[in-house]
Amino acid sequence: MALLEDFRQAVIAGDADGAAGIAAGIASEGKASADEVIASLSAAMEEVGGKYETGEYFIPEMLRSAAAVERALQVLDPYLFERRQEYAGVVVMGTVRGDIHNIGKDIIISALRASGYEVHDLGVNVSADKFVARVKEVDADLLLLSAFTTSTRQALVDVLSALEAAGLRDRVKVVSGGAAHSEELAQEVGVDAFASDVKGTLAICRELLGGKHLPGSGGETGC
Ligand code: B12
Structure with missing residues (x-):
C-alpha cells in the first residue's frame, strides 16, 4: 500500500505533520490493518535506530521520528484496534526506572484498552515503589513492564523484589x-511471561487471567 510506504518515509524523516496527515488518510481509507500500520512504524523506527547506530542520526533526529509516530498514533488510535465492550481486568503498566522509551508501551496500552482492560498508565522512568503502590491501590490483575534498553535488567529485578516485600507477588x-x-x-529475572508484539501480549494477558473476569466466573467488578 503506497500510503504505508509514505508513512514509513515520513516517520524516518521525522515529519510529524506529514505522518499525521498520512495517518488520517490510512484511517479514512480503512484499508490497512493494525498489524500493517504497526509493522510499518516499527520498520521505520528500526531504520531510525540503525541510522543512530551508524552515526547518521543523533538523539534529536530520533526524537523527531518518535514525535512523528506519537502524532500519527493520536490520529490512528480510534481506528487501530477493534473495540470490545466486555470487562477484561485491571492492568498497571509503565516503562521501568532509567528508561524513557514510550512508543511501544503506548501501542500496547491502546490495544489493551480497546480489548476491555482498565489500564493505569504510569508513564516512563517509573520506580519500583510507584509500581507497587499502584498495583495495591487498584488491586491490579496484571503488571506490565516495558524495558527497552539492556541496562534496565536491575530495574525489573527491583520491581519484582518490591512486589515480594509488599506481599503482592502472588496476587499479580x-x-x-x-x-x-x-x-x-524475562526468565532470568523471574517475570511470569514475556511478549514481543501486540498479538502476543493480548494472548498472554488472556491466558494469565484464565477467564477470571468472564461473565459467570464470579470475578467481574463491573468496571
Ligand atoms: C525512538 C528511540 C529513542 C527515543 C525514545 C523516544 C520515545 N518517545 O519513546 C529517544 C531519543 C529518547 C531514545 C533515547 C535512548 N535510546 Co533509544 N531508541 C529508539 C528506537 C529508535 C525506536 C524505539 C521504538 O519506539 N520502536 C517502535 C516500537 C513500536 O517498538 P517497541 O518499542 O519494540 O515496542 C513493541 C514491542 O517491543 C512490544 N512491547 C513494548 N513494550 C512492551 C511491554 C510489554 C509488557 C510487552 C508484553 C510488550 C511490549 O510491543 C510494541 C509494539 O509492537 C530504538 C531502536 C529500535 N530498534 O527499537 C532505540 C533503542 C531502543 N535506544 C537505544 C539506546 C541505546 C538509547 C539511549 C541510551 C541513547 C543514548 N546514548 O542516550 C537513550 C536512552 C534514554 C533512556 N534513559 O531511556 C538502543 C537500546 C540498545 C540496548 N540494547 O540497550 C536502541 C535499541 C537503539 C540501538 N540500536 O542502539 N531512544
Missing part, C-alpha cells in the same frame, strides 16, 4: 516486553 501476574528485551532476560 507480571509481564515484560520491549525492544532489547528477550525471553531469556
Whole structure:
C-alpha cells in the first residue's frame, strides 16, 4: 500500500505533520490493518535506530521520528484496534526506572484498552515503589513492564523484589516486553511471561487471567 510506504518515509524523516496527515488518510481509507500500520512504524523506527547506530542520526533526529509516530498514533488510535465492550481486568503498566522509551508501551496500552482492560498508565522512568503502590491501590490483575534498553535488567529485578516485600507477588501476574528485551532476560529475572508484539501480549494477558473476569466466573467488578 503506497500510503504505508509514505508513512514509513515520513516517520524516518521525522515529519510529524506529514505522518499525521498520512495517518488520517490510512484511517479514512480503512484499508490497512493494525498489524500493517504497526509493522510499518516499527520498520521505520528500526531504520531510525540503525541510522543512530551508524552515526547518521543523533538523539534529536530520533526524537523527531518518535514525535512523528506519537502524532500519527493520536490520529490512528480510534481506528487501530477493534473495540470490545466486555470487562477484561485491571492492568498497571509503565516503562521501568532509567528508561524513557514510550512508543511501544503506548501501542500496547491502546490495544489493551480497546480489548476491555482498565489500564493505569504510569508513564516512563517509573520506580519500583510507584509500581507497587499502584498495583495495591487498584488491586491490579496484571503488571506490565516495558524495558527497552539492556541496562534496565536491575530495574525489573527491583520491581519484582518490591512486589515480594509488599506481599503482592502472588496476587499479580507480571509481564515484560520491549525492544532489547528477550525471553531469556524475562526468565532470568523471574517475570511470569514475556511478549514481543501486540498479538502476543493480548494472548498472554488472556491466558494469565484464565477467564477470571468472564461473565459467570464470579470475578467481574463491573468496571
Ligand atoms: C525512538 C528511540 C529513542 C527515543 C525514545 C523516544 C520515545 N518517545 O519513546 C529517544 C531519543 C529518547 C531514545 C533515547 C535512548 N535510546 Co533509544 N531508541 C529508539 C528506537 C529508535 C525506536 C524505539 C521504538 O519506539 N520502536 C517502535 C516500537 C513500536 O517498538 P517497541 O518499542 O519494540 O515496542 C513493541 C514491542 O517491543 C512490544 N512491547 C513494548 N513494550 C512492551 C511491554 C510489554 C509488557 C510487552 C508484553 C510488550 C511490549 O510491543 C510494541 C509494539 O509492537 C530504538 C531502536 C529500535 N530498534 O527499537 C532505540 C533503542 C531502543 N535506544 C537505544 C539506546 C541505546 C538509547 C539511549 C541510551 C541513547 C543514548 N546514548 O542516550 C537513550 C536512552 C534514554 C533512556 N534513559 O531511556 C538502543 C537500546 C540498545 C540496548 N540494547 O540497550 C536502541 C535499541 C537503539 C540501538 N540500536 O542502539 N531512544
